[in-house]
Amino acid sequence: MASETSAATTPAHDLPQEPDPGTRRLSTAKAMVEAIAQQMRVDDSVFVLGEDVGAYGGIFSSTTGLLDEFGAKRVLDTPISETAFIGLGIGAAVEGMRPIVELMFVDFFGVCMDQIYNHMAKIHFESGGNVRVPMVLTSAVGGGYSDGAQHSQCLWGTFAHLPGMRIAVPSTPYDAKGLMTAAIRSDDPVIYLFHKGVMGLPWMKKNRRSIGAVPEEPYEVPLGKAKVCREGSDVTVVTLSLGVHHSLDVAEKLVDDGISVEVVDLRSVVPLDRDTVVASVRKTGRLVVVDEDYQSFGLSGEVITSVVERNPASLRAVERVAVPDVPIPYSRDLEYAVLPTPARIEEAVRRVMQG
């Protein structure tokens, strides 16, 4: 990553970082759209393209209203050819634009991975640092609503394994706006993965944490800075995205049993805030990683490794709650058997309490 050198084309004026949330509430989807709209108003180089981002407003409401305000020259509905329109975005970014490109479902990365990984992620390196790719690739992730094995994955671990891309994964309206603002203003390619279950959509199962206070002015939530969203002393739960909602629900429930759970929301996978994880486990001695991505060769192992490498003696017990290494089932019962549900998280927390 080029984080230390990213001053080339970043707007000179700094935005506040993580201001007080205030009292106005939005859904995660509306917060995401507000961030995009605010940056489009102040920067003509920001534009949006993808399948159904215009009149439809994004099938998970990630671009609702943008076409009405900014018109079809800045909000482009594309044909169903991910390779072509992601390539278009990369070309525009290389020429100084700041495109926001929506890949409708992250599962569709299979048809366009050459553009994403061999071009978007590598051009900066292959040009000896001379060419920037200030692009945001947004995509819907996650399961829980019987959409089958090709529409339910998270895959942040897949992208994180490949160098060259920052990966933002919001869980709340507040972070959705701040991370999107930071992503648009970043000179590096950013993959921004929104779980359908945190968007606050009327037609999805809705956790109350999908609606929350959001400042009206633009601000940034920096990538690479995790958030301790609940302090506790017995167990550290490290998670992200919808896993944060579930873990906070479990933490509230376990208060009655005298178990004090600390919940860490990673907020970005790359950069990974290992310092916050290690510091939390130093305090609690017990770690549960909750990750809706596949269990093996991914984020959960990486988080545990952070502790094992830096402070192995601090770790008394560890568990992970991830998707066992199978494609996400369509059948509701089978799907909920593999997802990191509150019930599975609670079991894992109780197991590490034995250690």
Next chain:
Amino acid sequence: MTDVTFPAMSEDADATGVVSTWFVESGETVKVDQLVAEVAMDKVDTEVLAPAAGTITVVAGEGEEVAQGAVIARIE
């Protein structure tokens, strides 16, 4: 006192919809045109903005089915 009503979304006068999301809670102060709710009818979502400033009281809870035009909140 000002009524906040379920917006007219259908030509059928008897049509009903659902209050999907409240962005405010009873007792909170709202500004004119502040987003207070999202409602749905026949798979179409519409935002409801505060018609007046004041203290809001929610009348129809989330998930509740109501007729269009019905009072879903009051602002005093």
